[in-house]
Structure formats: C-alpha cells, structure tokens
Amino acid sequence: MKLDPLLSKGFEELEREAEKLNRYTTIKPGVTRLNNEPIYIVGFAEFKGWGTRVLNMLQRGFGEDSIHFKEFARIFSRSSGEVSEFETCREILLSAKKDFEGGFLFNYSALVKAEVLDDVLEQAKALLNARYKDAACIIIGIALETTLKELATRAEIPLGKLEKINTELCKAGVYNMAKQKQITAWAELRNKAAHGEWTEYDSDDVRSFHDGVQRFVADYL
Numbered sequence: 001m002k003l004d005p006l007l008s009k010g011f012e013e014l015e016r017e018a019e020k021l022n023r024y025t026t027i028k029p030g031v032t033r034l035n036n037e038p039i040y041i042v043g044f045a046e047f048k049g050w051g052t053r054v055l056n057m058l059q060r061g062f063g064e065d066s067i068h069f070k071e072f073a074r075i076f077s078r079s080s081g082e083v084s085e086f087e088t089c090r091e092i093l094l095s096a097k098k099d100f101e102g103g104f105l106f107n108y109s110a111l112v113k114a115e116v117l118d119d120v121l122e123q124a125k126a127l128l129n130a131r132y133k134d135a136a137c138i139i140i141g142i143a144l145e146t147t148l149k150e151l152a153t154r155a156e157i158p159l160g161k162l163e164k165i166n167t168e169l170c171k172a173g174v175y176n177m178a179k180q181k182q183i184t185a186w187a188e189l190r191n192k193a194a195h196g197e198w199t200e201y202d203s204d205d206v207r208s209f210h211d212g213v214q215r216f217v218a219d220y221l
Contacts, residue, residue, distance in 0.1 A: 005173060006155055010057045011097045017050050018090045025083050044081040051076040054093055060154065061100070068096040117143050117217050124210055133203045134193050136210070141190030144183070144213050151220060162187050175220070186212065 027038040055076065058069040072092045079085040120143045127136040148165045152158075157168045163184065170180040189209055192200045 007057065007061045007100060009173075010061075011093075011100065014050065014054055014057065014093060015097070017053075018086075018093065021046055021050060021086065022083075022090070040083040041081045042083060042086045047079070047081050047086055051079075051089060054089070058096060062096070066096075068092055068099070072096075117146060117221070118214075121210060121214050121217070128203065128206055128210065131203070133201075133206045134198050137190060137193035137201070137206045140206070140210050140213050141187070141193065143217065144186055144190065147213070147217050147221060148183070179216075182212065183216075 021042045025040045025042055027040060055073060058072060062069060072089060075085060075088050120139060124136040124139040145162050148162060149159055151169055151174055152165045155172045155174055166180055166183045169175060170177055186209055189201055189205060
C-alpha cells in the first residue's frame with residue numbers, strides 16, 4: 001500500500017516545529033527539583049498547539065486505538081510544558097513516523113474501505129465476464145467515486161462533484177496531473193454508462209477501467 005503523501009508531509013512539518021520548540025527552552029521561574037536543579041520548559045502555548053496538531057494527525061491517520069495515539073494523548077494531556085515531557089512526546093512522534101514509513105501502521109477504517117471496494121470490484125469483474133459490461137461500468141464508477149471521496153476527506157477537501165474533487169486532489173498533491181487526466185477519462189466512461197450511451201464503449205474499455213481503478217485503490221487507500 002502506497003504511503004499517504006499528506007501524512008508524510010505532516011510528519012515533516014511537525015518534526016520541523018519540534019526542532020524550533022526545542023531550541024527555545026527557558027527555566028521555570030521560582031521552581032526547582034528536590035536537588036535544586038532548575039526545571040526547563042518550552043513555550044507552553046506553542047507546545048499545546050504543536051501537540052494538538054500531532055494528535056489530530058495521529059487520529060486521522062492511524063485511529064484512536066493505535067498505541068502511538070494513546071500514549072501521546074496520555075503524556076500530552078497531563079503535561080505542563082516541561083522539556084522532559086516535550087521530549088517524550090517528540091519521541092512518540094518520531095516512533096510513529098518510523099513505523100509509518102516502514103509500513104507497520106495503517107488506518108483501520110481506510111483498510112476496511114479498501115477491502116469493501118475490492119469486493120465491489122470483484123462483483124464488477126464477474127458482471128463483465130458474464131457480458132454485462134454496462135452494469136459493470138456503473139459499479140466500477142461507484143468504486144472510483146467512493147475512493148476519491150475518501151481521499152478528499154483525508155485531505156480535508158470539501159466533497160462535491162467527482163471532477164471538482166479530482167481537481168482539488170491534484171492541487172493538494174495527492175496525485176499528479178497525469179493521474180488527474182486519467183481519472184477524468186474514467187469519469188467520462190462512467191457517465192456514458194449512466195446515461196445509456198452503451199454503444200460509445202466496449203467490453204475492453206470497461207476491463208481497462210476496472211483494472212485501472214483496482215490499481216488506484218491499491219495505491220492510494
């Protein structure tokens with residue numbers, strides 16, 4: 001499964017923010033440890049803002065049941081901004097990033113969607129093999145639209161018509177312009193089937209549509 005480019009970008013940005021926070025530490029006034037050592041803190045407001053963004057990314061990317069989300073939330077919720085607490089939170093972020101890049105984490109809900117779409121595409125293939133190309137084409141179109149809406153939700157892009165979503169996903173860098181053009185072509189084929197223009201395409205077109213959407217689901221969900 002292809003790594004989500006938005007999550008990759010999010011990890012990079014949050015790492016950079018953590019570096020900035022770590023550079024500007026101050027001594028907590030009027031408070032020392034039992035051995036009279038000073039307590040160092042990071043900017044409290046900046047730390048809370050950074051931690052909230054980390055939680056949001058972990059929740060959307062991996063779900064609230066992930067160990068990284070739970071552990072980060074536990075430390076962050078009780079933190080007063082001490083450097084030791086911030087460093088623990090940063091290490092959890094780095095651990096999540098490492099596991100993400102190694103393919104050891106996934107969004108369970110997205111996985112379920114991918115499995116459901118696989119079933120839908122299998123049904124479309126069965127219809128195509130039984131020579132019901134038009135019904136198969138419509139079902140494949142549903143799978144394509146469902147996938148695009150899921151990607152838009154992840155990227156916080158407002159839902160709308162398929163072509164509008166397709167354009168915004170390309171602008172957001174989820175995929176490139178070549179993929180956008182391919183999706184536009186697929187959408188046109190889907191529309192022909194939905195409007196009864198059944199002589200405008202053949203079974204080979206639908207089979208290519210099926211295989212392309214199947215790869216697209218595997219690569220992006």
